[in-house]
Amino acid sequence: MLQISLWKRVVIWAVVAAGLILALPNLFYGRVEVHNDALAAIEAQGGVATPEQELDAGFWPSFLPSGIVNLGLDLRGGAHLLAEVHVEDVYADRLDGMWPEVRNALRAERAAIGTIRRQDSAPDELRVRIGEPAGIDRAVGVVRDLARPIVSLTGVGASDIEVSAEGSDVVIRLSEAERAATDARTVQQSLEIIRRRVDEVGTREPTIQRQGEDRILIQVPGIGSAEELKGLIGTTARLTFQSVVGRTTDADSRPGAGNVLMPSLDEQGTYYIVEDRVVVSGEELTDAQPAFDQNGRPAVNFRFNPQGARKFGEYTAENIGSPFGIILDGEVISAPVIQSHIPGGSGIITGNFSVEGSTELAVLLRAGALPAGMTFLEERTIGPELGQDSIDAGKVASVVAFAGVLVFMALSYGLFGLIANLALIINVGLIFGLLSLIGATLTLPGIAGIVLTIGMAVDANVLVFERIKEELKRAKGPARAIELGYEKALSAILDANVTTFITAAILFVMGSGPVRGFSVTLGLGILTSVFTAIFVTRLMIVIWFERRRPKVLEV
CATH class of the missing domain: 3.30.1360 (Gyrase A; domain 2)
Structure with a gap:
């Protein structure tokens, strides 16, 4: 006889309710996104909120989950770069x-x-x-x-x-x-530094991964243009502190042995003669934050690690009254005169900065210097209009597929088909709930994975319903036919879905970018499909059977 204990029913409905609640914010995507951005800004400001941020934070109830599915580059728009690292x-x-x-x-x-x-x-x-x-x-x-x-x-x-x-x-x-090992370290270090720089500006779910021996793919949804992205990651941001020997306006002057000639960043036509020896490097920085100097001009505060602080302190103690060059990517951005011993390992970089410039420099210094230069082999800016077109096309495909499956199931299996359709709707909700829970990124191939899942989701129900029909032909009673239908179809359902899940796992491990997006939605769809077919659909049929007690089943 059909029997499902009370605790199993409670667990099944609790899982369904939790999944649908997690998916709920995606129905109000714009409002939840504004709410999340406001909360992130308030947290970055130390908990202090402006009136506008408080208003934006109230767009979504705080007692409801606020996780949403992140939209990939092809859906949201953004920038795409393919960079080649100069490992040599x-x-x-x-x-x-x-x-x-x-x-x-x-x-x-x-x-x-x-x-x-x-x-x-x-x-x-x-x-x-x-x-x-x-x-x-x-x-x-x-x-x-x-x-x-x-x-x-x-x-x-x-x-x-x-x-x-x-x-x-x-x-x-x-x-x-050693060259091979150095090449691998250089590319890996460049990849991690690019990731830190992109993460610093708060973009959602960037794709940053190695391609081939010396190339890095960078895709950042939501950023304005490829030029903006190149401005963020395309500079090495190599900071050094070196002794200043002299100053000149002659670009052809000979700096002398052990010295180099470097241009001034702020003063056109001015050059500094600096010692080639680096006193302290930017690699010994532990922090850099935008700030303002004593005159209210934008600047950058910095702090060294213990080793750098010791070098910095010893040098300033021995060279009071001498100029000290702060050099960024081969240009002298500031050459202050050392007024006194600076033992604390911290200081301030001043120059002709804007507020945005000081903020960007602080981001670059915090992330660290790129170990080598890069050439951008490919760059594309994808506008949000193209992303919206992709979303609209994906919606149309999903709706058409969904409607086709619903009509087919209803016509083929009557009431049982309608129950399967209800379970299919729950299945799609659970997919979006899981995507929101893990913070996954939805791409156009990901939408294709969901569409494929919609078609595959009813396979398990078709197997069960066909087994029930066979048992009814063998003169089994309705209750026994339903019970045997689920029991005998279970192995086939598990075999088919396990093999497909293995394929999705292989695509996730071996693939990259769009392939991974497809594998994630396909894998999650398989899990939710099996759950809804084996547990949800069966529970709904059992509840219907307990209430109606039909003598004859029309499947």
Whole structure:
């Protein structure tokens, strides 16, 4: 006999109610979105709200869930970039960083190798000339002892440098294994920094992922244009603090050994001669916030980590009265004179900033410097009108598919078909409830996954109803026919949906972008379809049967 215990009924209806309540905010998408944005702004301001924000926050009741399905780039509009990372730029920095260590090691052998002088060389090599050619083998051996093992899965057992002799020159190059490991680290670091920079401006559900060996795909829904996105992520934002030697208006002046000539960011035609040695780098920053200086002009407050604070404090104590250059991406943005010892490891960057400029600089500094430059191979701006067209087309497809399935089920199975239709409506609500709960992003392929789920959702009911019809033909009673129909169809339902779910899981793991969006909605749709077919539809049929007690079933 058909029997479902009370606690099972309560659990089933509770799950249905929870799913539909979670999906409810999507019916009022605009209002809930304004409400959520207002709450986020209030939280960012430390809980202080303006009258407009309080009004926006009241657009949606606080006791109801406010999670909504995020719209992807193809539905919301936004910017699409494909960037190529110049991984070879890192080689020169890596070798430059080795020079002090190489110099110190060779100095200890000066009696055997003579003088030591760095030579001009290609960006991917470090060339050192010694004064005694007879000591070249000794010099090569000393430098080789500086080699370190590579920490990577592909470079196990290999060294990071290759050292050779060319006449009186010791030539140091990165090994192939080290280049491969450096390339991987550079792209991964660039990807994480881009992600932090995009997250800082509060965009919803950006897609930032690696493509190929040295490319990064960036898709940000809701941002104004590709140019705006490039302005946010396209600069390296490399901040350094270096000693200022002098100032000139001659762009062709020779800065002298160990110095470089850098233009001023604010003063056109003005150049600073700064020492090539970096006192403190932006990598040692722990925080940067937009602020105002004592004259009320936009500025940026910064703070170093303990190591950077120590370097900064020691330098300022030893160089009181000397100018100190604050350099961003090769341009001097400020060169204040050190007035006193600054032990706290914090300071302020002033310059000809706007409020927006100081805010953007603070974001870039907090996120960190990109390790290498990038070239944008592809850029597209997708307007919200195109996104709205996609939404409208998706709605039409969904409604047509939904209506077709409803009509087919009603005509094929009568009252049982109407019960299956009601369960199908609940099924779609549960899908959106789960998407809202996990904060998933809905794309156009995701809508295709929902449309496919609508068609697949009735398969389980069709299997059950056909089994019930077969049992009725075998002269089984209505109650026994319903019970056997669900029992005998269960294995087929599980087999079909498990195999499809495995496919969706493989698409999610192996795919990217739109493919993942399709797999998410398909996978969630399979879970809700099985739940509604095995539990919800059966419970509704049992309730109907208990009330009507029919002698004959018309399936």
